[in-house]
Amino acid sequence: MFADRVLSGMRPTGSLHLGHYHGVLKNWVQMQHEYECLFFVADWHALTTHYDTPQIIEQSVWDMVVDWLAAGVDPAHATLFIQSRVPEHAELHLLLSMITPLGWLERVPTYKDQQEKLSEKDLSTYGFLGYPLLQSADILIYRATQVPVGEDQVPHIEFTREIARRFNHIYGREPGFEEKAEAAVKKLGGKKAKLYAELRTRYQEQGDDEALESAKSLLDEQQSLSHGDRERLFGYLEGGGKMILSEPQAMLTAASKMPGLDGQKMSKSYNNTITLREDEASVTKKIRTMPTDPARIRRTDAGDPDKCPVWPLHLVYSNEQTKQWVMQGCKSAGIGCIECKQPVIDAVLEEQRPMRERAQLYLDDPVLVRNIIADGCEKARKLASETMRDVREAMGLGYS
Numbered sequence: 001m002f003a004d005r006v007l008s009g010m011r012p013t014g015s016l017h018l019g020h021y022h023g024v025l026k027n028w029v030q031m032q033h034e035y036e037c038l039f040f041v042a043d044w045h046a047l048t049t050h051y052d053t054p055q056i057i058e059q060s061v062w063d064m065v066v067d068w069l070a071a072g073v074d075p076a077h078a079t080l081f082i083q084s085r086v087p088e089h090a091e092l093h094l095l096l097s098m099i100t101p102l103g104w105l106e107r108v109p110t111y112k113d114q115q116e117k118l119s120e121k122d123l124s125t126y127g128f129l130g131y132p133l134l135q136s137a138d139i140l141i142y143r144a145t146q147v148p149v150g151e152d153q154v155p156h157i158e159f160t161r162e163i164a165r166r167f168n169h170i171y172g173r174e175p176g177f178e179e180k181a182e183a184a185v186k187k188l189g190g191k192k193a194k195l196y197a198e199l200r201t202r203y204q205e206q207g208d209d210e211a212l213e214s215a216k217s218l219l220d221e222q223q224s225l226s227h228g229d230r231e232r233l234f235g236y237l238e239g240g241g242k243m244i245l246s247e248p249q250a251m252l253t254a255a256s257k258m259p260g261l262d263g264q265k266m267s268k269s270y271n272n273t274i275t276l277r278e279d280e281a282s283v284t285k286k287i288r289t290m291p292t293d294p295a296r297i298r299r300t301d302a303g304d305p306d307k308c309p310v311w312p313l314h315l316v317y318s319n320e321q322t323k324q325w326v327m328q329g330c331k332s333a334g335i336g337c338i339e340c341k342q343p344v345i346d347a348v349l350e351e352q353r354p355m356r357e358r359a360q361l362y363l364d365d366p367v368l369v370r371n372i373i374a375d376g377c378e379k380a381r382k383l384a385s386e387t388m389r390d391v392r393e394a395m396g397l398g399y400s
């Protein structure tokens, strides 16, 4: 199977729009063919900021899953689930909270930023402060290697890596680690044991990162290793103790430059969006009534696309030929604005057509969606419980 595991979550706080499609979902759709992918509805995260409007969350959860499916996220290729249906996330969050210094949480940049930005809400809550740690639990519980996020979330991934390191540092030091690790090396069998030892020496003595990577992929391929031995051998490579939790990488998704209906970035808070499955009449009307270059008052006035909010949409949707037609036609007053907007309208409608069709299937039969999620939750829970077993044991809770 895949050595990399991708995990990402989205908060259900309203309907998704074309900005989400271009910024996030298109990327998910592509990744599902390249990696093992887990995508989840971050309903607990939504409560950290929307605790006083649970109706919004409730409404948005299923709509959001339908939006994902409409966009082409395919349950045959990705595991889709809801955070609150995998309560192990909460257990790991609690256990990690025991070793999380308050200062680390207070220093996460989104903490102060969001409090200022959402000043109409009282976000001086325990849940809001702890939200990056909940995110760490989401990631670490699946031992995800890659986490696709936007720029603003990179500090959360860095925070997660620090938590994993701290956890391994505190709990990875079992008595007799070296002996157990050496015994595990032997279990790899003659040739592979020798290769592992050589690669480990090359990394530890010469800092050879390639050797480290080769050794890691060697371990990835060993299906017969027990979980404990695998953790020991990963930890032994880098010198420390057991690696119970693994450090994820942020996978930076290029910031979505999807323009909204007013030239600003498309965002719900600017009220300038086209929703993912918006009906055709409404899309047409929204684009037809978009503001244009304010200097073009009459049809006979020349305009400048660089001063017009419609132009950025042409940059997303139009080919070279159309863009030239716009440039020339606008600057020479050769075309009217309604005419100019038509190719954008056509392109948006065409982009949405397959999404609307796919969505219809699920709207006609909501049980399909429920089943996809039930299935995904079951798979996710299985993965989560494996990690939790190790974590409980490491923290002295493995009573039997």
Ligand code: TRP
Binding pocket: 007, 008, 009, 010, 011, 042, 045, 134, 135, 138, 139, 147, 148, 149, 153
């Ligand atoms: N915090 C993310 C956001 O606000 C959502 C999220 C929650 C997430 N848990 C995650 C993203 C884990 C990636 C991985 O957009």
Ligand code: SF4
Binding pocket: 292, 293, 296, 303, 304, 305, 308, 309, 310, 311, 326, 329, 330, 331, 335, 336, 337, 338, 340, 341
């Ligand atoms: Fe904008 Fe097109 Fe009108 Fe020019 S012709 S002002 S680019 S809508």
